[in-house]
Amino acid sequence: MRIGILMTGHAPEELISEIGDYPSMFRRLLDGHGFEFQSWAVVDGVFPNSIGDADGWLITGSKHGAYEDHPWIPPLEDFIRDVHASGRPLVGICFGHQVIAQALGGKVEKFAGGWSVGPTVYELEGEQIALNAWHQDQVVELPEGATVIGSSNFCENAALLYGDTILSIQPHPEFNATVIDGLIRIRGNLLPAPIVKRAHETLATPTDNDSFGQRIASFFLAERKG
Structure with a gap:
């Protein structure tokens, strides 16, 4: 099965040698399921020729806002609607989660409650995951x-x-402690100090990346009607 990764951003250049860019993170997360991967940097205006270029699609995170005025966002929304209409599986992470909702009629905004950074506990279908x-x-x-x-x-x-x-999620199952630590070093000065302090202090908290990666893989591989 070929998974098309739509890159809506790049990892910070200073960290690429340490953590890789977003496609390599997702390859690690989804390793062991026989997937082939191909990436398109839609953030740079590079799009697939058609939704048929992959069997399933994944949209990455980004430093940009889904509601911002960038020339690549409207064609990405069109692509999302086409994938949705086709019935091919689509997974969105962080920005991907947001832009899918926006493309299909939802609303995304800068949350008045501020930032969430680092290990976070979520209730997912009756279970707690970090x-x-x-x-x-x-x-x-x-x-x-x-x-x-x-x-x-x-x-x-x-x-x-x-x-x-379509499955989408706001946090980053592809981000391990090394990634968060690197982002704190490179971008932490842009965030409120208490948020950064808490994230740094909890870096060693175990996460459920592997189990959610398994969930994404199973979602791609699931048999679907029609």
């Missing part, structure tokens, strides 16, 4: 057809399911 967060923007209004399957006290719409074809 994943690393790095965001201020949130999905604040759901599109038609979206079901909330995960939330936290800070982020009400943290994980969404659209039928059996």
